[in-house]
Amino acid sequence: MENLIVLKYGGTSVGTLDRIKNVAEKVAKLHRSGKNIVVVVSAMAGETDKLLGMAEKLIDKPARREIDLLLSSGERISCALLSIALQALGCPAEAMTGRQIGMHTDDAHTRARIIHIDTTKTLKKLKENKILVVAGFQGINEDGDVTTLGRGGSDTSAVALAVALKAEQCEILTDVDGVFTADPNIVPNARKLDMVSFDEMLEMASLGAKVLQIRCVEFAKKYNMPLLVRSSFEDQSKGTLICKENKDMEQPIVSGVMRDDKQAKITVKGVVDKPGIASEIFTALGNAGLSVDMIIQNISAEGHTDISFTLASVDCDEAIAIMEAITDKIGLKEILVDRKISKISIVGAGMRSHSGVAAKMFQTLSAEKINILMISTSEIKVSCIIEQKHSKLAVQQLHSAFNLEKKPRRITKKQ
Amino acid sequence: MENLIVLKYGGTSVGTLDRIKNVAEKVAKLHRSGKNIVVVVSAMAGETDKLLGMAEKLIDKPARREIDLLLSSGERISCALLSIALQALGCPAEAMTGRQIGMHTDDAHTRARIIHIDTTKTLKKLKENKILVVAGFQGINEDGDVTTLGRGGSDTSAVALAVALKAEQCEILTDVDGVFTADPNIVPNARKLDMVSFDEMLEMASLGAKVLQIRCVEFAKKYNMPLLVRSSFEDQSKGTLICKENKDMEQPIVSGVMRDDKQAKITVKGVVDKPGIASEIFTALGNAGLSVDMIIQNISAEGHTDISFTLASVDCDEAIAIMEAITDKIGLKEILVDRKISKISIVGAGMRSHSGVAAKMFQTLSAEKINILMISTSEIKVSCIIEQKHSKLAVQQLHSAFNLEKKPRRITKKQ
Numbered sequence: 001m002e003n004l005i006v007l008k009y010g011g012t013s014v015g016t017l018d019r020i021k022n023v024a025e026k027v028a029k030l031h032r033s034g035k036n037i038v039v040v041v042s043a044m045a046g047e048t049d050k051l052l053g054m055a056e057k058l059i060d061k062p063a064r065r066e067i068d069l070l071l072s073s074g075e076r077i078s079c080a081l082l083s084i085a086l087q088a089l090g091c092p093a094e095a096m097t098g099r100q101i102g103m104h105t106d107d108a109h110t111r112a113r114i115i116h117i118d119t120t121k122t123l124k125k126l127k128e129n130k131i132l133v134v135a136g137f138q139g140i141n142e143d144g145d146v147t148t149l150g151r152g153g154s155d156t157s158a159v160a161l162a163v164a165l166k167a168e169q170c171e172i173l174t175d176v177d178g179v180f181t182a183d184p185n186i187v188p189n190a191r192k193l194d195m196v197s198f199d200e201m202l203e204m205a206s207l208g209a210k211v212l213q214i215r216c217v218e219f220a221k222k223y224n225m226p227l228l229v230r231s232s233f234e235d236q237s238k239g240t241l242i243c244k245e246n247k248d249m250e251q252p253i254v255s256g257v258m259r260d261d262k263q264a265k266i267t268v269k270g271v272v273d274k275p276g277i278a279s280e281i282f283t284a285l286g287n288a289g290l291s292v293d294m295i296i297q298n299i300s301a302e303g304h305t306d307i308s309f310t311l312a313s314v315d316c317d318e319a320i321a322i323m324e325a326i327t328d329k330i331g332l333k334e335i336l337v338d339r340k341i342s343k344i345s346i347v348g349a350g351m352r353s354h355s356g357v358a359a360k361m362f363q364t365l366s367a368e369k370i371n372i373l374m375i376s377t378s379e380i381k382v383s384c385i386i387e388q389k390h391s392k393l394a395v396q397q398l399h400s401a402f403n404l405e406k407k408p409r410r411i412t413k414k415q
Numbered sequence: 416m417e418n419l420i421v422l423k424y425g426g427t428s429v430g431t432l433d434r435i436k437n438v439a440e441k442v443a444k445l446h447r448s449g450k451n452i453v454v455v456v457s458a459m460a461g462e463t464d465k466l467l468g469m470a471e472k473l474i475d476k477p478a479r480r481e482i483d484l485l486l487s488s489g490e491r492i493s494c495a496l497l498s499i500a501l502q503a504l505g506c507p508a509e510a511m512t513g514r515q516i517g518m519h520t521d522d523a524h525t526r527a528r529i530i531h532i533d534t535t536k537t538l539k540k541l542k543e544n545k546i547l548v549v550a551g552f553q554g555i556n557e558d559g560d561v562t563t564l565g566r567g568g569s570d571t572s573a574v575a576l577a578v579a580l581k582a583e584q585c586e587i588l589t590d591v592d593g594v595f596t597a598d599p600n601i602v603p604n605a606r607k608l609d610m611v612s613f614d615e616m617l618e619m620a621s622l623g624a625k626v627l628q629i630r631c632v633e634f635a636k637k638y639n640m641p642l643l644v645r646s647s648f649e650d651q652s653k654g655t656l657i658c659k660e661n662k663d664m665e666q667p668i669v670s671g672v673m674r675d676d677k678q679a680k681i682t683v684k685g686v687v688d689k690p691g692i693a694s695e696i697f698t699a700l701g702n703a704g705l706s707v708d709m710i711i712q713n714i715s716a717e718g719h720t721d722i723s724f725t726l727a728s729v730d731c732d733e734a735i736a737i738m739e740a741i742t743d744k745i746g747l748k749e750i751l752v753d754r755k756i757s758k759i760s761i762v763g764a765g766m767r768s769h770s771g772v773a774a775k776m777f778q779t780l781s782a783e784k785i786n787i788l789m790i791s792t793s794e795i796k797v798s799c800i801i802e803q804k805h806s807k808l809a810v811q812q813l814h815s816a817f818n819l820e821k822k823p824r825r826i827t828k829k830q
Contacts, residue, residue, distance in 0.1 A: 054496060059503035066495045070499075076484055077466065081469060084470050084482075085474075095480075144515055
């Protein structure tokens with residue numbers, strides 16, 4: 001639809017009635033300027049955790065189907081309230097649940113994937129000049145049960161709606177001003193990036209930048225939907241545009257430094273070194289839905305070897321249980337666990353055409369006597385596992401070593 | 416469905432996680448005893464008021480459509496939590512929203528009426544031995560928008576489901592032990608009634624007994640579905656059975672005394688006394704959806720008369736505005752308002768066959784020097800409007816005058 005913009009406000013932005021009023025005023029202004037608007041909202045800050053906390057007091061692992069019904073209420077409340085706040089300003093707003101906006105998903109409760117979006121009703125209402133206020137994070141499956149898209153799923157709701165409705169742009173309004181070269185809490189002179197490519201953002205999101213959910217960026221990339229991430233609190237915020245790589249973009253070698261402290265390293269010692277053992281281990285973990293990040297296999301000695309891998313620390317206990325279950329099968333002698341590690345990463349599309357970036361990272365860490373435990377690389381990132389106690393220092397030193405506080409010169413070819 | 420019981424737990428009964436666990440234990444026990452069970456729940460105590468309060472901070476009169484979406488979240492939360500609590504006890508429970516249980520209503524938001532209930536899915540799940548935990552108070556209209564059935568609507572949900580599913584009985588579990596001869600807070604020796612007829616309960620509900628919503632009783636009467644009202648806190652509670660009048664029933668002349676302090680009296684003075692004026696007044700009020708209770712027209716003097724009527728005090732301001740708007744049309748001179756009144760009523764199916772009941776009521780009030788401002792009667796009730804300051808005394812004296820603290824002898828004809 002022409003002139004359509006999809007906005008998404010996070011939980012902090014709708015966390016109180018005053019903030020909801022504030023959001024309503026901004027949306028009303030934009031609507032009066034002639035835009036067609038769909039606003040997706042998260043639950044009021046703290047609501048989702050409160051609801052989940054109640055369920056977990058009743059049972060350790062509540063059924064995912066009931067959790068989806070429970071948690072989806074949070075977004076329904078904030079969406080009804082924002083719609084009412086818009087009506088109070090004289091705007092023709094209508095609150096819409098996931099079902100009403102036509103969000104059909106598979107039935108993987110608590111992490112459902114969008115199958116298709118039925119836009120008939122939505123387009124009709126938009127043509128009647130209505131502002132649609134949508135409960136994010138939720139949809140329904142084929143049986144009509146409520147599903148949710150996983151934590152941060154409202155971002156995905158917004159992008160998916162923007163794609164389905166052929167919006168001009170999707171804006172993610174949040175409590176930060178955009179994507180930064182590093183966490184400003186750790187690196188005070190971290191710089192906001194004006195533009196970031198989808199690929200860089202994907203790496204950043206998976207490496208610990210919390211500003212956007214990975215699936216939302218994947219979706220945006222797949223359908224080439226530009227995402228503007230900006231602050232809902234500062235009207236002047238220009239934010240960060242996440243879009244297809246193009247020549248107008250800043251082309252620094254490194255765009256940002258990320259830190260992820262929520263990692264754990266498991267080492268299985270003395271496993272038999274024969275074909276199929278690694279496969280045995282990682283198939284068992286994969287079957288349990290655990291996502292392994294880095295893997296190292298030591299050089300074999302006397303027919304035995306050690307294998308280390310990292311994964312999200314929340315999955316650590318389950319992984320240990322799985323290893324214990326296959327102890328005999330793989331002939332392992334000991335399981336070591338290290339939860340005090342961090343993953344430090346540098347990301348930059350410019351790495352593709354520059355060599356020596358990884359070497360510079362290793363030198364920088366080495367100069368600070370920070371030991372590198374594991375390394376993994378892709379075309380546009382280098383990640384190192386280090387001891388957690390060094391993680392802040394590592395981020396600060398890398399930020400400085402790659403001059404990220406300075407705006408890189410554009411390498412645009414203008415006529 | 417054979418062996419099916421529909422239970423309804425009110426907001427106080429599911430007001431905390433501990434109470435939800437407590438309800439789950441009772442339901443689980445009943446299910447293990449071989450019953451098929453549908454449990455309807457209200458929102459956790461205080462939740463509906465909290466949500467409504469938020470909306471009313473945004474605008475005086477929020478749109479009814481958004482209010483329905485907002486308030487319906489409360490029941491979704493409690494129903495998901497009770498379902499989780501039942502699963503924690505090993506029961507095959509499933510949470511169902513109004514839509515999922517097939518509750519189709521008209522589109523009169525905030526006071527929708529049930530049009531039909533699609534029981535296909537529900538019966539299928541019940542045959543799989545599932546306990547269905549239903550979010551009360553809500554349904555959907557033809558457009559798929561969420562609707563609600565009005566305050567106390569969960570009672571109506573429960574009765575309607577019991578009827579549609581051909582349940583054996585519908586139990587309303589609440590924070591009181593049943594229906595009493597008077598409010599025990601005012602009359603300490605008020606007696607719990609074992610049985611009450613639908614007609615008596617209808618009068619009682621409309622006259623200030625808060626234990627059941629009128630519509631729920633109307634529904635139960637229409638389809639002859641026995642309702643058992645009892646305490647969710649005391650396992651031994653036998654409660655009050657509300658059913659069709661029968662010969663086994665206690666047949667006291669008066670079953671109970673009710674008090675309603677939320678009434679106001681409006682007097683329009685000096686209106687022209689000609690045909691059509693009363694119609695003008697009450698049509699105007701009716702068109703605005705205001706429900707007038709009692710009406711008195713004074714004897715005419717010099718071509719003018721005074722008309723007094725009572726209505727719910729919440730509607731009083733609107734009624735005054737309407738009277739002011741038609742001042743010229745009906746030629747009225749003055750509007751008097753009295754908000755300090757009470758309606759005191761006695762109800763009893765036995766009145767039909769006994770004369771002198773009203774006279775005894777008037778004598779009792781008169782003996783206490785309580786002035787009667789207005790009177791209305793039906794086959795099975797007498798109501799008097801009195802000054803509010805006398806209302807407690809009036810209830811106590813009437814309770815005693817009709818010997819309500821004593822169990823009446825049964826007038827059953829046994830062989």
